[in-house]
Every structure is written in structure tokens, then in C-alpha cells.
Amino acid sequence: MILKQFLLGLHLTSGIGHAGEKRVIEVIDNHLIPENYPWNIETLLAVVRPLPQHIAKIKATYVAACQKAETSQENYFTYFDDCYPIQLKEIFDPPLILFYEGNLNALELPNLAVVGTRTATPYGLECLRSLLPNVINRGTAIVSGLAKGIDVMAHQVTFANQGVPIAVIGTGLNIAYPAKNKVLQRQVAQHGIVLSEYARDVGPHKSHFPARNRIIAGLSSATLVIESKIKSGSLITANYALQNNREVLSVPGSIFSENSQGTNELLQLGAKLISRSEEVIESVRTFS
Structure with missing residues (x-):
């Protein structure tokens, strides 16, 4: 799965929230994860580090969320796309995904x-x-x-x-x-x-x-x-x-x-x- 689809799947997964998405941005933005790292549920859990009681919910919705991401016809961009506004990256809690x-x-x-x-x-x-x-x-x-x-x-x-x-x-x-x-x-x-x-x-x-x-x-x-x-x-x-x-x-x-x-x-x-x-x-x- 390519990074952009992975990020959309993450965004659509229940139990991640803004805090989890912010951790993902920080890890990728600061190159704390190898470029050839697999974008899958194990990576998601390793980066987001959810509370144990949330893991089952995340796993249960992740697969469906990724399937939706792979077939989505919506226009969207991620924090890491060139079209993402520079000024929006400056805020404390920038959105990971914006549909447009x-x-x-x-x-x-x-x-x-x-x-x-x-x-x-x-x-x-x-x-x-x-x-x-x-x-x-x-x-x-x-x-x-x-x-x-x-x-x-x-x-x-x-x-x-x-x-x-x-x-x-x-x-x-x-x-x-x-x-x-x-x-x-x-x-x-x-x-x-x-x-x-x-x-x-x-x-x-x-x-x-x-x-x-x-x-x-x-x-x-x-x-x-x-x-x-x-x-x-x-x-x-x-x-x-x-x-x-x-x-x-x-x-x-x-x-x-x-x-x-x-x-x-x-x-x-x-x-x-x-x-x-x-x-x-x-x-x-x-x-x-």
C-alpha cells in the first residue's frame, strides 16, 4: 500500500483521533521511520501506540477503512503532499487529510x-x-x-x-x-x-x-x-x-x-x- 492510501485508511480508522494522527505526522516528518517501511496495521500500531483497550477496535475497523481508501473516488490531499498549504502546517494540530x-x-x-x-x-x-x-x-x-x-x-x-x-x-x-x-x-x-x-x-x-x-x-x-x-x-x-x-x-x-x-x-x-x-x-x- 502506498503512503497516501495508508494515511487515508488511518484517517478513516476508528480510535486513532487527532493525537494519533499528530504522532504519525511527527514520525514521518522527522524521518523516524525508514522509507521502505511497510504501511500496514503493525506499522500503524507501532507509531500511534494506542491504549491497549483501543487496539481491538482499531484492528477491527482498519481493514474496512483501507479497502475504502483504495477504492475512494474522493479528491483529497495529505499533510505530505506538495499542495498542502504551508501555513496550515504551522498550527499546533494540522489536519492529516483534507478532502476537497x-x-x-x-x-x-x-x-x-x-x-x-x-x-x-x-x-x-x-x-x-x-x-x-x-x-x-x-x-x-x-x-x-x-x-x-x-x-x-x-x-x-x-x-x-x-x-x-x-x-x-x-x-x-x-x-x-x-x-x-x-x-x-x-x-x-x-x-x-x-x-x-x-x-x-x-x-x-x-x-x-x-x-x-x-x-x-x-x-x-x-x-x-x-x-x-x-x-x-x-x-x-x-x-x-x-x-x-x-x-x-x-x-x-x-x-x-x-x-x-x-x-x-x-x-x-x-x-x-x-x-x-x-x-x-x-x-x-x-x-x-
Whole structure:
């Protein structure tokens, strides 16, 4: 079995988890395993070193996972492929596998993460319309999720300005969540790229979205937060950006609006205040 198929089989095997995948990345990346080593279950167990109570589960699912990997028609790339974004390798917990639909060239552009509340107001939309066009026209891709609210609006503004959208989702690529975003998801794939850590038919789960947020922040040179409540996924994304030594940008809002409590708090904690598109452009950089 070639390494790429082995890694996909590993990714699909129950009981490995992010910690196990991270160990695999470290072992291969640091050349701690001979190049001619056989990629099989014994290698997997030797590298991952699972707890004894997990070994039976791993063995039971490994064979089926490898068969699925060998016949998979999904497009995907691994941490070790040339197309894997450099900036994503820099984060604490880089994904081992990313499935994709769309154009891989989108990942080579300088990019900006745009996140915010699901309950966006007209103020949030006007901020997007005011701040993003100049950024997009400079060749910057816009990275976001596909949740309602700011995510959807960010992609719509990107389309309106002939920009390149990048969406990271918390389900398999054949599932739209929410379902009403199915057309939008297809449009993003046509004009840019949709990425997911999850294989086909994997549905939404609450644990998937913080994991997705780390990828959104990890892909981006800066994260722009527009309208956010105190406890929200967008603040999780901003926190990941800070952990990755990336800049966090925040649009201030009314002290009377619940949707501005999170963004205003980010400003108190040292985020860059954004009121003009030029201030966003200053923070976007290219990784090399």
C-alpha cells in the first residue's frame, strides 16, 4: 500500500483521533521511520501506540477503512503532499487529510478568514460590503465556514466582487449543513474550493465545528471578526488565530448590541480595530 492510501485508511480508522494522527505526522516528518517501511496495521500500531483497550477496535475497523481508501473516488490531499498549504502546517494540530471539491490553486492565494455571528444584522452586512471589495480586488481569497449569517454573507460578497471563496465545513463534502446552503456550497466549489476533514456521508456533530474553526484560522494570515456574541464559534476561531501567531482583526459595534459584545471584547484584549478596508489589507500576507 502506498503512503497516501495508508494515511487515508488511518484517517478513516476508528480510535486513532487527532493525537494519533499528530504522532504519525511527527514520525514521518522527522524521518523516524525508514522509507521502505511497510504501511500496514503493525506499522500503524507501532507509531500511534494506542491504549491497549483501543487496539481491538482499531484492528477491527482498519481493514474496512483501507479497502475504502483504495477504492475512494474522493479528491483529497495529505499533510505530505506538495499542495498542502504551508501555513496550515504551522498550527499546533494540522489536519492529516483534507478532502476537497474545487480548484487547489485557490489555496495558493493570500487569504483572509472572515467569521461572525449566525444572527447577523444589516450592520454586519454593510461592514462586509464596505470592507471586503478592496481586499478581494487585490487577489485575496476569503476563507469562512458555510453557516448562516456572516459566513454566508462573506461568500456572497466574494461572489459579487468576482473573488475566490474558500469554505471549510464540518461534514462530508456530499452533505450541506444547513441543507439550504447546498447551492451555495456548490457555487463555492465552482469558483474556489470547499474543504473538509470528514469523508463522504459524515454528518454534522458539535465536535466537528471547533475542529473546523482551527482549519479556518490555520489557513489564513489574519482573521476578521464581524459581529460576535461573547460565547461563539467566531471567538473560538479568533483564539485559534492567536495561538497560531496570526493577527486578529475586529470591527467594533454598539455597546447595546449583543452581537457586538464579542468583537468589542476582542478589541479590549488587543485585536486590531478595523474601520477601513486599507487596515485589513495591511494585515494580509502571503506564506512562502
